[in-house]
Amino acid sequence: xxxxxxxxxxxxxxxxxxxxxxxxxxxxxxxxxxxxxxxxxxxxxxxxxxxxxxxxxxxxxxxxxxxxxxxxxxxxxxxxxxxxxxxxxxxxxxxxxxxxxxxxxxxxxxxxxxxxxxxxxxxxxxxxxxxxxxxxxxxxxxxxxxxxxxxxxxxxxxxxxxxxxxxxxxxxxxxxxxxxxxxxxxxxxxxxxxxxxxxxxxxxxxxxxxxxxxxxxxxxxxxxxxxxxxxxxxxxxxxxxxxxxxxxxx
Amino acid sequence: xxxxxxxxxxxxxxxxxxxxxxxxxxxxxxxxxxxxxxxxxxxxxxxxxxxxxxxxxxxxxxxxxxxxxxxxxxxxxxxxxxxxxxxxxxxxxxxxxxxxxxxxxxxxxxxxxxxxxxxxxxxxxxxxxxxxxxxxxxxxxxxxxxxxxxxxxxxxxxxxxxxxxxxxxxxxxxxxxxxxxxxxxxxxxxxxxxxxxxxxxxxxxxxxxxxxxxxxxxxxxxxxxxxxxxxxxxxxxxxxxxxxxxxxxxxxxxxxx
Numbered sequence: 001x002x003x004x005x006x007x008x009x010x011x012x013x014x015x016x017x018x019x020x021x022x023x024x025x026x027x028x029x030x031x032x033x034x035x036x037x038x039x040x041x042x043x044x045x046x047x048x049x050x051x052x053x054x055x056x057x058x059x060x061x062x063x064x065x066x067x068x069x070x071x072x073x074x075x076x077x078x079x080x081x082x083x084x085x086x087x088x089x090x091x092x093x094x095x096x097x098x099x100x101x102x103x104x105x106x107x108x109x110x111x112x113x114x115x116x117x118x119x120x121x122x123x124x125x126x127x128x129x130x131x132x133x134x135x136x137x138x139x140x141x142x143x144x145x146x147x148x149x150x151x152x153x154x155x156x157x158x159x160x161x162x163x164x165x166x167x168x169x170x171x172x173x174x175x176x177x178x179x180x181x182x183x184x185x186x187x188x189x190x191x192x193x194x195x196x197x198x199x200x201x202x203x204x205x206x207x208x209x210x211x212x213x214x215x216x217x218x219x220x221x222x223x224x225x226x227x228x229x230x231x232x233x234x235x236x237x238x239x240x241x242x243x244x245x246x247x248x249x250x
Numbered sequence: 251x252x253x254x255x256x257x258x259x260x261x262x263x264x265x266x267x268x269x270x271x272x273x274x275x276x277x278x279x280x281x282x283x284x285x286x287x288x289x290x291x292x293x294x295x296x297x298x299x300x301x302x303x304x305x306x307x308x309x310x311x312x313x314x315x316x317x318x319x320x321x322x323x324x325x326x327x328x329x330x331x332x333x334x335x336x337x338x339x340x341x342x343x344x345x346x347x348x349x350x351x352x353x354x355x356x357x358x359x360x361x362x363x364x365x366x367x368x369x370x371x372x373x374x375x376x377x378x379x380x381x382x383x384x385x386x387x388x389x390x391x392x393x394x395x396x397x398x399x400x401x402x403x404x405x406x407x408x409x410x411x412x413x414x415x416x417x418x419x420x421x422x423x424x425x426x427x428x429x430x431x432x433x434x435x436x437x438x439x440x441x442x443x444x445x446x447x448x449x450x451x452x453x454x455x456x457x458x459x460x461x462x463x464x465x466x467x468x469x470x471x472x473x474x475x476x477x478x479x480x481x482x483x484x485x486x487x488x489x490x491x492x493x494x495x496x497x498x499x500x501x502x503x504x505x506x507x
Binding site: 109112113116117118120121122123124125126127128132 | 352
């Protein structure tokens with residue numbers, strides 16, 4: 001029974017994604033609403049992304065410093081931190097924060113619209129709710145995650161610099177120079193691609209669970225919960241797949 | 251059970267049929283909700299569908315606008331065969347049919363103004379603020395609530411929400427109105443006001459309407475004709491007084507309340 005249910009869900013999600021691509025590439029385009037959603041996503045996540053990235057930069061630097069110092073390789077600290085942040089920490093922190101913040105928001109918002117018949121009201125008034133509610137959110141999260149990841153990388157590296165500076169009194173320009181020589185263009189590019197995939201996964205899963213919720217308020221809670229849990233799981237799966245893929249091409 | 255008083259021609263308006271449903275069936279998994287429903291609706295006619303909660307009344311009107319897909323049967327609305335419409339044609343039909351939801355279904359993230367502007371912008375591509383203002387104010391005046399224009403749905407009472415929901419559908423000038431339990435959860439006075447509004451809408455907008463209700467006073471006040479939906483079948487049909495006079499056991503609990 002559970003297997004059947006899982007297979008039905010997988011096929012439903014597959015159809016949902018196909019529907020997304022059909023609507024996303026056919027007029028009328030929802031440019032105005034996509035911009036609104038992008039602003040909303042950026043606005044909602046900015047504080048949390050800033051806070052967690054800054055702390056992650058500080059903590060990672062502080063934890064790595066003694067190990068490197070024991071090998072006399074303390075000068076490699078900026079290089080180590082920057083590679084860790086850009087390749088993995090930045091996208092992962094941003095992805096998880098957004099999965100929690102945006103996933104629950106989208107799942108609950110659409111779920112509540114569904115159970116109070118607001119989506120049906122849009123449908124019967126001919127206003128194409130799928131394009132307006134789903135396509136805009138998925139496109140916005142796919143576009144905004146890479147931007148947030150670049151921002152998160154910057155904040156984490158700044159936090160790391162403050163820590164390095166407290167150990168060694170090294171200047172900001174020297175730190176930036178160390179960082180820029182240790183990061184390749186492909187690192188930044190792959191991190192942005194990964195972030196876009198995270199954004200797509202968060203948007204699709206959250207909108208799917210909200211848009212198809214039922215059973216009143218219990219259904220809304222379940223939709224929000226599913227959105228967060230499944231999005232987070234998919235973030236780790238995508239991270240692993242991207243890691244394997246990048247190891248092949250590096 | 252088979253008693254089916256014919257519709258009194260004098261009461262029903264003389265216009266042509268705008269809705270024709272034949273042998274509609276709809277089930278959810280193993281639960282058959284609509285067994286065999288047939289009905290028609292004439293131009294400028296108010297048809298009340300009376301039935302107990304859970305008798306499939308809402309399912310019936312949701313099938314009419316393609317929100318639910320019927321298992322079998324024919325549904326013709328304004329010459330569109332709903333069962334076989336493409337998405338574009340279905341949208342075309344929906345623009346001509348107003349649907350007032352039981353819970354009003356106002357978009358709670360928007361103000362009353364934005365709720366009414368939404369279908370105008372999305373369907374008619376009207377973005378001119380002066381034109382939007384005029385249309386919104388007119389629709390709100392028609393339901394007597396122009397003062398609520400900048401309020402949010404959570405600041406409105408149940409009756410006000412129902413009126414705003416009706417205004418939002420009227421703004422697209424529909425040819426047919428579908429009311430799903432328009433008076434449920436309202437006090438008698440507000441119910442009376444909503445019933446008055448339903449009659450005013452018919453007169454001002456020349457609409458034909460289907461009113462889904464289990465409220466006998468609503469059916470009596472607004473309907474030209476009543477169909478009783480019993481056990482998923484449209485069994486009794488006639489004017490309110492005709493149905494009341496049948497003394498049918500299935501309807502006794504409605505009329506002898």
